Every structure is written in C-alpha cells, then in structure tokens.
Amino acid sequence: GAGVSQSPSNKVTEKGKDVELRCDPISGHTALYWYRQSLGQGLEFLIYFQGNSAPDKSGLPSDRFSAERTGGSVSTLTIQRTQQEDSAVYLCASSSLRQGLNEKLFFGSGTQLSVL
Amino acid sequence: GEDVEQSLFLSVREGDSSVINCTYTDSSSTYLYWYKQEPGAGLQLLTYIFSNMDMKQDQRLTVLLNKKDKHLSLRIADTQTGDSAIYFCAERNYGGATNKLIFGTGTLLAVQP
Numbered sequence: 001g002a003g004v005s006q007s008p009s010n011k012v013t014e015k016g017k018d019v020e021l022r023c024d025p026i027s028g029h030t031a032l033y034w035y036r037q038s039l040g041q042g043l044e045f046l047i048y049f050q051g052n053s054a055p056d057k058s059g060l061p062s063d064r065f066s067a068e069r070t071g072g073s074v075s076t077l078t079i080q081r082t083q084q085e086d087s088a089v090y091l092c093a094s095s096s097l098r099q100g101l102n103e104k105l106f107f108g109s110g111t112q113l114s115v116l
Numbered sequence: 117g118e119d120v121e122q123s124l125f126l127s128v129r130e131g132d133s134s135v136i137n138c139t140y141t142d143s144s145s146t147y148l149y150w151y152k153q154e155p156g157a158g159l160q161l162l163t164y165i166f167s168n169m170d171m172k173q174d175q176r177l178t179v180l181l182n183k184k185d186k187h188l189s190l191r192i193a194d195t196q197t198g199d200s201a202i203y204f205c206a207e208r209n210y211g212g213a214t215n216k217l218i219f220g221t222g223t224l225l226a227v228q229p
Contacts, residue, residue, distance in 0.1 A: 004158070033216060042120075042221035043159075043204065048214060056214035091158060105217060107158030 002026075004108035006092050012114045013082055021077045021111045025094030032075050033105065034067060037089040046090075049075060082115045089113070120207055120220035127226045134192040136223045138205035141186060145207040148181065149217065150190045153202040162190075162203075192225075200227045 005024040013019050025032050034046040045059040049069045060066070064082075069075040079086055089112050093105040119141045128134045140148065146167050151159040165172045165179045165188075172179045178191040188205055202224050206217040 031215065035219070042122075043219035045216050045218065048216050050215070056216060058214070093158075103215075104161050105159075107160070109156065109158045 004092055004094050004106050006090075006108035006111050008111060009109065010112045010114075012116065014116055015084060016081055018078065018080045019082055019113065021079075021090050021113070023075045023077070023092030023094075023108060025073060025075070025092070026096075026106055027073075029094035029096050029106070030072065031095045031103070032069060033093045033095075034075070034077050035091045035093065037091055037110070038087075043091065046077070079113075082113075084115050087113055087115045120205060120218050122203075122205060122220040122223045124221065125224050125226070127228060128195050129228050130195060130197055132195055134190075134195045134199070134225055134227075136190045136192075136203050136205075136225065138188040138190075138220055139186055140188065140205070140207045140218075140220075142207055142209060142218070143183075143186065145209070147208045148179075148188050149206040149208070150177075150179065151204045151206060151219070153204065153222070155201075159204060195225075195227050197227045197229055200225055 007022045032049040035043045037043050047067050048056040051072050052069050064080045067077045089110040091110045093107045095103045095105050122138045149164040150162040152162045153159045163174050163177050165181050176193045180189045202222040204219045204222045206219045209218050
C-alpha cells in the first residue's frame with residue numbers, strides 16, 4: 001500500500017481479554033517497529049523487527065505482550081489478559097533500513113486501545 | 117542510558133517564532149530527529165541533523181545542535197495555526213542487535229490566531 005496501515009483504528013475491550021493489533025508496513029520495508037504512546041509518556045519503544053526476526057524486544061513491558069512478523073511483511077502485536085494500564089495508542093512504523101546510514105521511519109495512524 | 121526530555125507545552129501567537137527544546141543523553145547518537153504528530157495521525161518526519169553539524173536550516177525550520185550540552189532545538193519561523201501539533205525529538209540508538217529511535221515525551225505546540 002501507499003503507507004503504513006494499522007487495524008483496527010480503535011479497540012475497546014474488557015479487562016482480562018486478549019487483543020490482537022495488526023500492522024501492514026510499506027511494501028519492501030525490511031524494518032518494522034512497534035511503539036506505545038500514553039498521555040504524558042511520549043513514545044515508548046516496544047519491539048523492532050528486521051525481516052521476520054526481532055533482534056530487540058527489550059521494550060515489551062511484560063510477558064503478556066508478544067509480537068510476530070510473517071513473510072517479512074505483516075506484524076501482529078498481541079496483548080493477553082489486558083489490564084487498564086495497557087490503554088494507549090499503539091503505533092507501528094516501518095523503514096527501508098540501510099545499515100549504518102540514516103533512515104526515515106514511516107508511521108501508521110495507530111490503534112487506540114481502551115481497556116475497561 | 118537512553119533518555120530524551122522535552123518540555124510538555126508551548127503556546128505562541130500566529131506569526132511569532134516558536135522554539136522547542138530537547139535534551140538527550142546518548143552521546144554516541146549519530147542522527148537526531150524532529151517528528152510532528154497532528155491530531156489523530158501518526159508521526160511524520162520534519163527534519164533531522166547529523167551529529168557533526170551545529171545547525172541545519174530547511175525553509176521555516178532551523179535545527180540547532182549543541183553536542184557538548186546534548187541539547188537540540190527546533191525553531192519554527194512565522195508560526196502558523198497549521199503548525200499546531202505535538203513535536204517529538206528523537207535520537208537514533210544503533211549498535212549490536214538494536215536499531216531504534218528513542219523519542220522524547222513530545223511538546224504540544226498551540227498556536228493562537
């Protein structure tokens with residue numbers, strides 16, 4: 001597609017339920033990132049994919065959070081047993097990574113997750 | 117450690133200049149960035165500066181980098197109401213297994229007509 005696409009754009013769920021958030025990066029982009037944006041917290045790095053592997057998942061807040069990427073394209077972020085503190089906007093970004101050089105991240109519009 | 121800090125809010129009048137400040141901690145950062153987020157949208161890259169530069173100008177935008185103090189600023193000349201948005205500075209953390217941008221908390225710029 002023309003840009004990074006995320007779905008759903010809004011998700012309301014009950015505490016304790018599992019949710020899946022999807023990201024379709026720009027075609028051909030090898031690097032994919034997930035960030036979380038909470039009020040007053042800025043953008044919090046969650047995980048970075050290069051191809052289908054995740055060399056840096058240091059930002060995942062707990063073992064309730066997991067992510068995968070298949071075919072070097074679509075990525076899914078899964079949150080199990082959601083808690084109210086998981087409420088945030090989850091942003092996905094992709095880039096055509098060139099090792100050691102500058103890279104520009106292209107962001108999706110995000111998924112607004114609300115846990116009641 | 118990795119930490120990027122910004123003031124949370126800035127209000128200016130239309131036509132004035134805006135200056136948004138940022139401090140970072142990773143002295144090995146090679147590139148520093150400014151991103152803009154409009155309401156309900158993702159982030160868009162505004163401009164960036166390489167760490168061996170002191171200043172970069174791009175139309176109404178001027179980026180100043182003080183590497184000694186690890187201080188970055190974004191000046192917007194002749195600020196317009198359309199510039200109202202959240203502005204994030206970011207440093208690139210690259211090395212070993214990782215390659216990621218570390219973002220600040222964001223500065224909400226409100227432009228009064």
